[in-house]
Amino acid sequence: MSGTLRRNAGVLAAFGACFALTPLLPLGLNAYYVQILAYIGINAILAVSLQLINGVAGQFSLGHAGFMAIGAYVAAAWAVFAVPAAPPPVQLWSGLVAGGLAAAAAGLAVGIPTLRLRGDYLAIATLGFGEIIRVVILNTDAVGGARGMIGIPVLASVGTIAACAVLCTVVVWRLAYSAEGRALRAVREDEVAAAAVGIDPARRKILAFTVGAAWAGVAGGCFAFFIGYLNTNSFQFLRSVEIVVMVVLGGLGSVTGALVAAALLTILPEVLRPIAEYRMIIYSALLIVLMLVRPEGLLGGGELLPWRSSKPATAR
Amino acid sequence: MPALSQQLVNGLAWGSIYALIALGYSMVYGVLRLINFAHGDVYMVGAMSAFYAAHWLGFAAAPSAFGFAIVMLVAMITCALLGALIEAVAYRPLRHRPRSSMLITAIGVSMLLEFGGQRVFGPDPKFFPQLVESRSLFAAGSAVLTNVDAMVIVVSLGLMLALRWVVFRTKIGLALRAVSFDADTAALMGINPNTVIAATFMLGSALAAAAGAMVGLRNPKIDPLMGIMPGIKAFVAAVLGGIGSFPGAVVGGLLMGITETLVAAYLSSTYRDAVAFVILIGVLLVRPGGLFGRVAVEKV
Numbered sequence: 191m192s193g194t195l196r197r198n199a200g201v202l203a204a205f206g207a208c209f210a211l212t213p214l215l216p217l218g219l220n221a222y223y224v225q226i227l228a229y230i231g232i233n234a235i236l237a238v239s240l241q242l243i244n245g246v247a248g249q250f251s252l253g254h255a256g257f258m259a260i261g262a263y264v265a266a267a268w269a270v271f272a273v274p275a276a277p278p279p280v281q282l283w284s285g286l287v288a289g290g291l292a293a294a295a296a297g298l299a300v301g302i303p304t305l306r307l308r309g310d311y312l313a314i315a316t317l318g319f320g321e322i323i324r325v326v327i328l329n330t331d332a333v334g335g336a337r338g339m340i341g342i343p344v345l346a347s348v349g350t351i352a353a354c355a356v357l358c359t360v361v362v363w364r365l366a367y368s369a370e371g372r373a374l375r376a377v378r379e380d381e382v383a384a385a386a387v388g389i390d391p392a393r394r395k396i397l398a399f400t401v402g403a404a405w406a407g408v409a410g411g412c413f414a415f416f417i418g419y420l421n422t423n424s425f426q427f428l429r430s431v432e433i434v435v436m437v438v439l440g441g442l443g444s445v446t447g448a449l450v451a452a453a454l455l456t457i458l459p460e461v462l463r464p465i466a467e468y469r470m471i472i473y474s475a476l477l478i479v480l481m482l483v484r485p486e487g488l489l490g491g492g493e494l495l496p497w498r499s500s501k502p503a504t505a506r
Numbered sequence: 507m508p509a510l511s512q513q514l515v516n517g518l519a520w521g522s523i524y525a526l527i528a529l530g531y532s533m534v535y536g537v538l539r540l541i542n543f544a545h546g547d548v549y550m551v552g553a554m555s556a557f558y559a560a561h562w563l564g565f566a567a568a569p570s571a572f573g574f575a576i577v578m579l580v581a582m583i584t585c586a587l588l589g590a591l592i593e594a595v596a597y598r599p600l601r602h603r604p605r606s607s608m609l610i611t612a613i614g615v616s617m618l619l620e621f622g623g624q625r626v627f628g629p630d631p632k633f634f635p636q637l638v639e640s641r642s643l644f645a646a647g648s649a650v651l652t653n654v655d656a657m658v659i660v661v662s663l664g665l666m667l668a669l670r671w672v673v674f675r676t677k678i679g680l681a682l683r684a685v686s687f688d689a690d691t692a693a694l695m696g697i698n699p700n701t702v703i704a705a706t707f708m709l710g711s712a713l714a715a716a717a718g719a720m721v722g723l724r725n726p727k728i729d730p731l732m733g734i735m736p737g738i739k740a741f742v743a744a745v746l747g748g749i750g751s752f753p754g755a756v757v758g759g760l761l762m763g764i765t766e767t768l769v770a771a772y773l774s775s776t777y778r779d780a781v782a783f784v785i786l787i788g789v790l791l792v793r794p795g796g797l798f799g800r801v802a803v804e805k806v
Contacts, residue, residue, distance in 0.1 A: 250606075303791055306791070307790060307794055308794075310541055310749070311745065311794060311796075314742065315787055315790055317738075318742070318783030318784075319783070321779060321783050322784060325776065325777060325779055325780035329774075431613055434609075434610075435610055435613060438606045438609070468625070470617065471621045473617070473621075474621060475614070475618055477611075478611050478614035481611045481614065482596075485604065486607070487607070
């Protein structure tokens with residue numbers, strides 16, 4: 191028992207820090223920096239959860255923004271329609287759980303029919319699902335439709351988001367570096383060979399899809415409760431692309447790489463803000479240069495902790 | 507509400523545009539196995555360079571069909587060079603690296619063209635000069651076939667036949683098919699993959715530029731972000747038809763254009779974008795390789 195405690199001391203400390211952060215942060219930082227920190231947290235959850243699907247299990251998904259949208263709208267609708275009178279922490283955490291579960295169900299619904307698809311066909315089918323989800327929300331009047339959803343209680347602080355990011359990272363990490371994670375990597379490298387040694391590729395792929403989608407839903411919930419306003423424009427195809435860029439730039443299969451890339455790609459556009467009109471031009475040029483210089487990603491499938499490494503995906 | 511036949515004509519014209527863009531996606535995918543995200547933006551550059559060519563060469567002041575032909579040719583040459591440049595700078599150095607890194611540079615190039623385009627051309631929409639005045643060519647009941655629509659369909663068809671001739675009747679086409687089939691073996695047979703891949707990008711980009719110039723005639727408002735949605739739709743069309751397949755791209759593009767127009771006319775225009783994807787997923791579930799594609803048999 192004490193061994194378990196010692197091993198998880200770092201995680202517990204991180205959690206403690208998250209909750210201590212909440213009252214302290216606004217004292218030292220202005221709202222702009224607090225918002226950037228919140229976005230880093232949300233992007234970290236998205237990138238780490240997509241890393242499980244794209245990097246560890248090797249299933250190229252381009253629909254992460256769709257799962258995020260489901261989580262965001264379900265969490266917001268839950269807080270507004272189902273438990274409007276509950277105390278704020280109950281609204282917040284039950285909303286996040288509801289959003290995560292709804293997104294997990296969507297992930298399951300997408301994962302099962304697309305099992306037959308490989309590589310780019312899977313990418314384009316998930317892109318399609320993401321767009322369909324967006325258009326359906328756009329045409330659902332109960333959550334504001336094209337006008338967007340207003341009046342969502344602002345419940346999430348940077349601390350909440352950071353706590354979710356820590357929890358998500360721990361879950362994905364434990365999953366990626368367990369027997370289950372080795373099975374996922376085996377499916378990524380060669381489905382037929384994996385099946386031959388008794389790994390059920392379909393079951394593993396669905397697992398990765400469901401867990402990844404659930405966390406995208408939680409990220410969406412955090413987003414909804416932090417901003418207090420939702421519009422389908424936040425969940426367009428480009429959002430999915432941004433998350434994929436974080437995953438690949440961090441290094442496929444690397445959990446800490448996804449964290450680093452999420453922070454880097456959230457901060458970079460803000461740093462470039464003073465040169466407003468050239469900002470996005472430089473951003474895209476830097477993206478190309480970074481990929482040319484380090485094609486295997488920043489961490490190249492390794493982790494920041496040197497005793498952990500997942501071998502880089504083979505070029506195929 | 508316009509008659510069904512009118513919608514079919516509109517759909518056919520849009521479908522031809524999609525088909526031209528989809529062919530470029532399909533060819534590049536055939537040789538590199540890469541989703542060239544920048545292709546939709548090459549189409550935008552095609553429309554833009556046609557716009558500037560029309561003004562600089564003076565055809566905007568004296569509209570004529572001949573002027574449009576020259577303008578389209580200029581746009582095609584510009585984009586062919588652009589395509590070759592993109593390939594050499596952003597894709598060639600990564601050819602033997604994990605495919606995902608090439609995908610990210612493709613996204614980077616796409617964003618660079620969009621945001622760079624906003625800087626160079628200005629973010630506001632421009633109005634494409636009406637080089638060919640739109641008039642009714644043929645009317646049946648309430649349906650009208652305009653000369654512009656007819657031209658779009660005929661020119662697209664001509665370009666597709668020309669491409670078919672290049673791919674199936676010339677030496678470079680033979681090399682292209684060989685690289686597409688098996689790049690390593692083709693290289694052993696003395697085919698230089700660099701030349702072939704550059705030629706593929708040039709052909710595909712020129713077709714996208716022709717599509718861009720013709721869209722300028724049909725929907726005169728052009729802006730630096732106009733390539734995003736048609737780019738995605740054309741890619742979906744290519745996958746729908748079976749990516750890498752020549753007739754697949756054409757049939758996929760036409761199918762896409764016609765269904766979209768019909769859905770926008772009879773259901774709701776907000777559902778237009780989703781329906782394309784619903785059809786795509788439906789087709790992929792029944793035929794995972796697309797309509798004309800073949801699913802590679804996995805060997806152990």
